[in-house]
Amino acid sequence: MNQSDEQLLALALGGDGACFGELTQRWQRKIFTFVCRYVGNVEEARDLTQDTFTKAYQNLDRLTDPSRFSSWLYKIALNECRMRFRRHRHINHVALDDTNESEAIEIVDDSTTPEQNLAEKERASALRAAFGALPEEQRVVILMKEYQDLKFHEISEIMNIPLSTVKSRMYLGLKTLKRLMEKRI
């Protein structure tokens, strides 16, 4: 009961496919929210999440340090997202068409009035538009830090860049985002 990722990985490597299923269930939502914010489209995010876990399973024996399973998973997810955009360059990174947007993003608080809800939605929409205008490397760092709650050193490991670069991208990203939001609101 409640086995660690390392224990499940060891069992999965030993041939227990159900253990990998357990790992998938454990990490699926986190990877999905990351991918969904990256691509801005629920359907594609689902496909990419699925591809991420399939690729992880196929390359499980290449994972040298089981304690870094989550970082490794994020690395695969990021690669999948980037590969997808290399294949479909014509599509915007953060898709902002209404159907995808309304499906992927919801306002949580039910206690608000319709006017407040509308204002919140407009603000969220402006935020996503501003976010989409950021350079990709800044967006990834913000997504990983703000929404996935990863440590800076983990992000540096996933993106294979120095810690100082992670922080400078984060700082610049937040600053630029603030400026862009001020223009939009």
Add this chain to the structure above:
Amino acid sequence: MNCDESRELMLDILYGEELSSRTCFQFFQHLDACSDCSGDYGELLQTRELLQSWYVDDSKADSKADSKAVSEPSAHRFSRFGWIRHAQVWPALTKVAAGFLILVGLVSIFQTLGYGDRKVLVSERQLAEMIQDMILVNQAEDRRMIGLALVHLKEDVDLQRREDMREVYNYLVSLEEKYTDNLEENNQYLKTLLTK
């Protein structure tokens, strides 16, 4: 602490990364003295608040990925270990697991009703982990709140300081006026004395 050092730490403080309390104290001490860094920090805090409005419903991950990637990990999608072996073992395992779950359910019902020695619904380890998680979340939130409170405090202090300066200035102006009035009076008095 100088501005460069403060900027290096700003993101760590903002996101509650592990730092010594001494470093945190020095950082906020610097913030209190430096309006540039304080403004910078306030801006980053505001941006973080804005980012919170972007919510993604993670339950939408389940509908497709769940059915394909999770429920068929061994038999079809993850075929590395051979589908025949899993096809034979899986039904038996499922039955055992179902039986076990029914047993656990029955035991829990009896324990909840007061039969048996202990009412254990969550293991001690799980409880400890839950509490630890709650503490960590609270700590991060507390740090953010402290950051916000310090920024507000700094603004209040600045405002107070400006008001105090204005009062001192007004007082000095009134003193100067009094002094010139007195000087004129003294001059007139001296003149009258001299004429006498």
